[in-house]
Amino acid sequence: MLKIFKKAPASTQPGSEDLAIKRLNAFGTRSAICTIISNPMGEKVQEEVGLATFYARPSELYSRDGHFYLAPPAGYKLSSGLLRGKGEIVSLSFHFDRTPYTLKCEVIQRVRFRDRLLQHLEPRVEIGFKLKPIGNVAKNENRRSLRFAQVRGVRGPQVAPHFRLDVYAERVSLTGNSDGGPEILSFPGDDPIPEDVKGCTKPEDLVALFHGYIQSNPDHRRSVYLSKMSQDVRFGRTDIVPIGQSDVLGLDGEARTTQIHLRRPVEMLTKDGPELREGDVVILNFALRKFAQGADVHHRWVCRVHKSGVKVITVRPKGLIQKQAGLPVVLKDFSVSGAGLQNSPLLETFLMSGETVPDDPSALLERLEGTGLLLSFYPRTHFQNELAIYKPNVPPVIPVIGEIVRGGIDLGKDTGRLANIGVAFRFDPADYDPMTYEVRSWEPLRALRENPHFKEVHRALNGLLAYMER
Template identity: 30%
Template structure:
């Protein structure tokens, strides 16, 4: 009988199919185990409480990992990010963090400050379990904010300091947990309720400005200097100290400044209205005709918030400068914002008889041509439709803080050059420490108030891009970077060359006792100082306008060559 040549191949094909089926069964079983493990991990993460037995058996630094954890990490990259973030949090070990809610539990995009929260520690180490860490209720959450913060599904930006440098991490609030009594005994703080969070991003250092840096001094920036917007800046050291690690206070309610020199006019015992008016008019006359103006501010008590703020009413012209006799009063035009609301006396921008106002003005020095800046507190004694009459109530106060040279600036910080005067001002008669590292450590912990005086120079063509800025504004900043110039011969660290400053606090309240800003509020992440935000927007528009003009000019100088069409050849 003749053999069928196809019998053997058919047999081998059936054997191959069995092997393939067996491999598919193994792969399916493996995938099923992975799915069951993920479901188990998810169900464990949804528990309302914590089992003290599980906690006692796990490593608090990294948490317990299952057999298939490495495989799951390869499949889901976010688990790796979570591990890295938790590792850095354990390494930095911040005692507390500043919290900002960036997404509500229902998915709405928000940007609300939640205050400070304390991280739980167990037996002296940061409490980590199931790739999660735990915090207390943020102290900025009030009863009326519970709809915004339900404790489940919110995404928060956590901000803290480590070695006086800012770091941030985004985390999701998984659930509200209740700790067993046995665990609370070893917890710090000893609070029975907290919130479990999982990191969504890595821990990122935020010492660099995440915005365009506009050059202020030629040759010291990436962009060219735009003379339309420049600043005179002064610095004042304060008694506020930034912590080396952890969160910073959301509000500063007590701040004491140390002026660089004694302010002229600080002694009010020898006040004379005639002398003040005479000095005021002499200073205004030193300016060009178009600069003979003052910036009007009005202290105002907001009854809704029970806080006193300083309302900016804008620039206005000074009248009666040609009169020989000074007198005891000053006549100025009513600011435009007050003219528009003159019929509504209850409007905060309205100027009524008896209101106190603060006049900011500049005077050009006859010696070097630089501006000197002054402040004068007055009271409205007579109001009119277009003009008002004011009388000084205090001596003129001249800017008494140390000028610094700005190198570049952005929407959330700036850089200035170091000087011998600045180091002597900060460290006093004892002088700076011997080592550069110690100097940096001290400087990065001090809170400085920087006062900015914008110098705006716009023409008729660029007037549309002029930012709406007051004559001066102040920001409390922190030195986050120090540039060190090395010795050429030895290569060792020589001295500090420049400093990078990050804006940290905006002024929040105004005191009519001392006529100064006395309370400050933290600039939250993803927020900017409103004045530098205005400057940033203005410069972006100005640069685009100038580039467009330059392009049009070049095209007019080199018009495209006229192309002569070819004649059609007819056979």
């Protein structure tokens, strides 16, 4: 009878804070993209802080009483940054097993760690932030977060052979140059002018060489992608306007000429389609099938419109034929905000810029994180018959500047190896040089702004997946 008066023991069920921290430990998560979604006054904002690291002991996160701790990104200015530790709400985004997750937290306060405690923690950053999880770790099921696989065996929806991307990588200094933009660090010995082009002394030689290039391709690849240079006088900027695919005509002719004849792209046959006039500057993008190199080699050629007919467009050379600079890399998967690259000894050496490559994959990843890359994506599409409506409307090349933010270590060998490299997109082209037609300036991609071409790819491929899953 006395049992009914006995005080029931307190519940031993862990709170949501403890569950969230346990799940982070189970995932082995040690960093995340931190975004402020609410300021101390409770007003909704969307300000990306950057890649932040969690304080951790060798085997688990450092936590106390349902709180864990976050170190600000390298170079983050505590005095002027929006993250002050006064009650902001942040969203932490990260991936586990190629699946995106998020965790909302309240920033309780800014803390200073004692030297004696820091000796047992990583990172050894003196000032950090105390976080309280709001709810549990949540899987992001939004289709916009899908990562499309391009290599067999990689998790994620496969969209090949309908859509693939060839990728070239060049190193970039994200600290910028005197003009305030990222500085491209040229690959030693990488010459964009092919040797056989250097041997051309007259326009007729260039046209003959170009015809030979195109004739070496299979019949279905004997075409170019036509783009037009456009100058906005009001804003003082130059842009590249994609037009469409165009067959190269007159390949069987033996007479030497200074003209290239192109079939008028179907995009120009509509009432509201783009138009070309005599004197317009155009860019011809084309790929050469190089079996010896194991990959296509992408080229571009700046020309000027000589005549724009009803069915045929005639152009003349304005510059030299150039090949894409940089190192060809294998793309494992991609999303609207980043890409996964397959690592290789050649890529490691290239990224280390001549320095000794560490044997320890963790040390190598630590050295590579924060490295800037200019990635040039070349779409390859194959949408026939009823699938044609799902073909994404994208230009022949998509240049994006990204930053290495993560990597995957393969533990199958004795010491393991860095198997893949994760790159987050950071900058989009903002303006092109009217003389060289190369990207002249870049603009940052913010939390609410994504690369428009990868948004279009995601839109189209999501529709393709929905159609194929019927």
